[in-house]
Amino acid sequence: MKDMKERMPPHRRTAAPPQAVPRGPQVSRRAFALAGLGAGAFSLLGAPLARALAPIAVSGVRLGGGAEATRLVLDLAASPSHSSFNLADPYRIVFDFPDLDWHVAAERMPAPTGLIRGLRAGLFRPGTFRLVLDLSGPAEIARTLSLPPQSGYGWRFVVDLRPTSRDAFMTRLGRDPGAPQAAKASEPAVNGRERRAGGAKPVIVIDPGHGGVDPGAIGVNGVYEKHITLAMARQLKARLEKGGRYAVALTRDRDIFIPLRERVAIARRAHGDLFISLHADSNPNRSTRGLSIYTLSERASDKEAGLLADKENKADIISGMDFSEESPEVTGILIDLAQRESMNLSAQFAALSVGELRRQVRTLDNTHRFAGFAVLKAPDIPSVLLEMGYLSNSEEVRLLQQAGYRDRLAGSMAHAVDRYFDQAQSAQRP
Numbered sequence: 001m002k003d004m005k006e007r008m009p010p011h012r013r014t015a016a017p018p019q020a021v022p023r024g025p026q027v028s029r030r031a032f033a034l035a036g037l038g039a040g041a042f043s044l045l046g047a048p049l050a051r052a053l054a055p056i057a058v059s060g061v062r063l064g065g066g067a068e069a070t071r072l073v074l075d076l077a078a079s080p081s082h083s084s085f086n087l088a089d090p091y092r093i094v095f096d097f098p099d100l101d102w103h104v105a106a107e108r109m110p111a112p113t114g115l116i117r118g119l120r121a122g123l124f125r126p127g128t129f130r131l132v133l134d135l136s137g138p139a140e141i142a143r144t145l146s147l148p149p150q151s152g153y154g155w156r157f158v159v160d161l162r163p164t165s166r167d168a169f170m171t172r173l174g175r176d177p178g179a180p181q182a183a184k185a186s187e188p189a190v191n192g193r194e195r196r197a198g199g200a201k202p203v204i205v206i207d208p209g210h211g212g213v214d215p216g217a218i219g220v221n222g223v224y225e226k227h228i229t230l231a232m233a234r235q236l237k238a239r240l241e242k243g244g245r246y247a248v249a250l251t252r253d254r255d256i257f258i259p260l261r262e263r264v265a266i267a268r269r270a271h272g273d274l275f276i277s278l279h280a281d282s283n284p285n286r287s288t289r290g291l292s293i294y295t296l297s298e299r300a301s302d303k304e305a306g307l308l309a310d311k312e313n314k315a316d317i318i319s320g321m322d323f324s325e326e327s328p329e330v331t332g333i334l335i336d337l338a339q340r341e342s343m344n345l346s347a348q349f350a351a352l353s354v355g356e357l358r359r360q361v362r363t364l365d366n367t368h369r370f371a372g373f374a375v376l377k378a379p380d381i382p383s384v385l386l387e388m389g390y391l392s393n394s395e396e397v398r399l400l401q402q403a404g405y406r407d408r409l410a411g412s413m414a415h416a417v418d419r420y421f422d423q424a425q426s427a428q429r430p
């Protein structure tokens with residue numbers, strides 16, 4: 001698909017996001033450059049920056065999602081700094097921006113949806129543009145994102161809301177809108193990017209497929225996929241932790257069933273920067289063998305990839321769960337935004353992995369494939385699914401049961417992770 005071909009910085013998550021340091025000189029310099037003014041023309045340090053900045057033009061407002069997760073998107077000419085606070089009775093979340101040049105006519109304002117039952121925008125006072133979200137109930141900011149121009153969109157400022165309790169809502173009440181630092185400090189620290197700005201380690205989430213009531217594929221010798229994936233997950237975790245560069249979380253560290261949706265939720269709660277799901281396949285043709293790696297696509301790259309995704313996605317049915325309601329995170333507008341970026345980053349990591357793995361183990365032709373795996377649908381975490389080999393092949397199942405063979409796989413994956421984050425860091429250098 002065409003988006004996969006676009007060159008993206010491998011990983012922007014480690015960059016200090018504009019919203020994390022709303023008034024810092026670095027961000028302001030960036031904003032100058034984006035506004036086309038040129039940083040060299042101004043003495044930045046010590047200048048009243050907010051006043052010097054040209055207002056950022058806003059050309060569109062969009063809403064999406066539902067009552068469990070609502071997304072607001074502003075289309076802008078540059079990345080804005082902001083602060084936010086709550087007002088109660090009725091419930092509102094208020095965003096203040098330095099200044100915005102609002103070009104959205106009333107008739108082009110979106111219809112209310114989900115947690116947002118009304119939207120008002122206007123200049124609050126000189127230098128402060130205010131956006132008020134009228135809420136249908138107590139809600140909180142799950143995250144904010146500034147997405148750079150891509151795929152025909154310009155800059156986008158994205159706000160994700162989720163329901164919360166009245167008590168939790170009231171703790172963010174009544175912040176002085178003139179004190180963005182205070183408002184900032186009270187925002188939930190849910191965004192991995194923001195934490196990264198403080199120098200924290202990238203978080204790798206490893207997801208051993210299946211578990212508990214769901215054995216996964218069953219090998220010709222009776223071995224269960226769920227045991228091989230867990231063994232591999234522990235080895236990969238050890239490999240990644242050895243260098244001290246990453247924090248590593250597992251979606252499960254014992255033989256237990258975890259719904260697919262919950263695996264994604266675990267990764268997001270862990271503020272994952274990279275999600276690696278581990279699986280092994282089986283095939284009626286017992287001579288089939290070789291490793292492959294998958295990233296998310298709305299369309300499968302081939303028939304086998306589509307069938308495999310169907311098979312892996314049945315984990316929740318196998319366990320007797322009702323999975324008829326798809327996660328709100330993967331619906332509608334969300335796929336167009338953060339997920340599109342995540343898909344590009346996922347494809348980049350998959351390509352690096354293929355390069356490393358090919359030197360060590362047998363791979364399938366077209367080693368990197370695409371399909372609609374439910375477990376890869378975190379909209380904001382680059383994610384891959386590694387099919388380590390075929391348990392239906394007597395030689396490959398024997399290898400996958402060997403700790404030494406799995407360690408070779410783990411070593412290759414760890415190299416790929418290193419290269420991925422190396423690229424991200426070099427992309428951030430000026």
Ligand SMILES: [Zn+2]
Nearest residue numbers: 209216279280
């Ligand atoms: Zn599997």
